[in-house]
Amino acid sequence: MRNIKLTLTYDGTDFHGWQNQPGLRTVQGVLEEAIEGLTQARPSTTASGRTDAGVHALGQVVHFYTASRHPREVFIKALNAMLPKDVRVLDAEEMPQAFHATLDARSKRYRYVIDNAAIASPFQLRTSWHVSRPLDVAAMERAGRALLGRHDFRSFETEWPNRTSSVRTILDLTVQRSESQVMIEVEADGFLYNMVRTIAGTLVLVGSGRRPEGWVGDVLRAESRVEAGPTAPPQGLFLLKVRYGPHPR
Template structure:
């Protein structure tokens, strides 16, 4: 059996998230349907992680085991012929049998995009949260500095997050503006449910003066979701890259 690793991109607008769910259109289900048409076998796909409904990906990683002899360089072409136009296989690699897209990941990079124009950009409406307030970027950067490092992020995840250990390490947060679009890139060891969206919403609240940058350590220490800011909408979030150990 071969272990194939795919790098995929998708527009999450019309998906009910990544994870397969009965009777719902999901990225995992769509990939598995394509693999079945291609190989004649029902093959389970392992994802590096779940993305919620409406969240996009540029660098989602999946792997699967197959006895198909399709040449490695043909996998992207063969898959893309069998996929809808809102999912694209960008790269295929053959990896060791034990490789697992989720369990071998050591970090992830997410990007959250805000549309700061007076009126919504019709061409960015699927990929950026329109924030019709003047945001102070300097304040947001100061607040972000307090989020970098290893912290208990209970205040920055969905209250229903089904894990006990909510300590995660954020390696860096950067900001980039292009015309009226603000892109926030967050790199970390791992992320909790809604964590990046709550971070983005909180930073937006800092930028508009609702929260002071110096309050972030207190919000972290509270371990209380109600102390942080709003949960930014899903459509502004993109899973940009999944990080694995170099071999």
């Protein structure tokens, strides 16, 4: 059996998230159906992480085992011919048997996109959160520095506890503007449920002037979800990339 690693991009708008759910359209479901059509065997795919309904990916990583001997070029071309247009395979690679898309991930990087125009763009409705109030991105980035490093992030987790531990390490956090778009990027060794969306909602309160910059550190230390800002809507969230240690990216 070969261990095949796929890198995917998808528009999550019309999916009920990554994970298979009976009777619902999911990214995992359409991918496994396409792989079965190519290899004549239904695989069990494993992703680097489960994206929620409405959340997108620019660099989701998946692995599966197959007896198929197709070269990587055939996996890319054939799967893209079979998949719906809102999912694309960007790369395929044969990996060592021990490679695991979830367990071997060293870090993940997410991007949250905000449409900060006075009037919402109809072309960004599926891929951003419209916030009409002008945002101070410099203040948002300064406030976000309080989150860098290893902390208990339970204040930024919906329905705590969802994991054994809510301690994670944020490796990088940036806030940038490109014309009317504001982009928050967060890279960490792992994420809690709705963690990035809650960070985005919290930083928007700072950027809009409704909270001071130092408040974000207070929220972190409070270790209570009720102290943080709102959970930003799913359509602005993108899984940007997954980093792996000794394995090729």
